[in-house]
Amino acid sequence: xxxxxxxxxxxxxxxxxxxxxxxxxxxxxxxxxxxxxxxxxxxxxxxxxxxxxxxxxxxxxxxxxxxxxxxxxxxxxxxxxxxxxxxxxxxxxxxxxxxxxxxxxxxxxxxxxxxxxxxxxxxxxxxxxxxxxxxxxxxxxxxxxxxxxxxxxxxxxxxxx
Numbered sequence: 001x002x003x004x005x006x007x008x009x010x011x012x013x014x015x016x017x018x019x020x021x022x023x024x025x026x027x028x029x030x031x032x033x034x035x036x037x038x039x040x041x042x043x044x045x046x047x048x049x050x051x052x053x054x055x056x057x058x059x060x061x062x063x064x065x066x067x068x069x070x071x072x073x074x075x076x077x078x079x080x081x082x083x084x085x086x087x088x089x090x091x092x093x094x095x096x097x098x099x100x101x102x103x104x105x106x107x108x109x110x111x112x113x114x115x116x117x118x119x120x121x122x123x124x125x126x127x128x129x130x131x132x133x134x135x136x137x138x139x140x141x142x143x144x145x146x147x148x149x150x151x152x153x154x155x156x157x158x159x160x161x
Contacts, residue, residue: 020111020140027107035100039093050095053078076102114139 042050052074055064065071077098086094118139 016140023140024107024111028104031100031103031107035096039096042092042095046095049074049077050081050091053081057082 048069052064052066052069052071053076055061055078056071056075057078064074077095080098081091081094084094
């Protein structure tokens with residue numbers, strides 16, 4: 001996965017790189033603060049995912065495999081809870097940390113996808129460099145202002161479902 005900023009070392013590329021890194025840090029801090037503020041809450045769907053995750057970890061396939069709940073998220077949560085064995089008091093905060101980790105990996109994966117798209121566009125589009133850089137700026141800002149904030153909504157970080 002390419003993580004180098006796709007415009008190189010030009011002044012404009014440097015400013016965009018700094019903007020990108022600043023927005024990434026702000027996004028990560030917002031995700032962390034959101035997870036911290038709601039660390040002891042869980043919605044009913046989250047409780048069901050915890051039950052399915054426990055069933056996966058304990059090889060209780062009758063309760064783990066079903067047609068209602070997706071398997072990947074409970075498998076991840078069940079594995080983390082099974083390995084670290086937090087007390088009941090710390091079970092929800094650990095799940096929120098798992099969600100935060102998933103959020104951060106998603107943010108970095110999306111950033112890598114965006115960089116790949118920009119690199120592809122840079123090689124195939126014959127636009128003047130200034131117009132292309134405005135398009136890149138728009139992509140970077142939109143990444144953080146529309147796509148990633150929806151990931152640290154209560155659905156992902158504070159209300160595991």
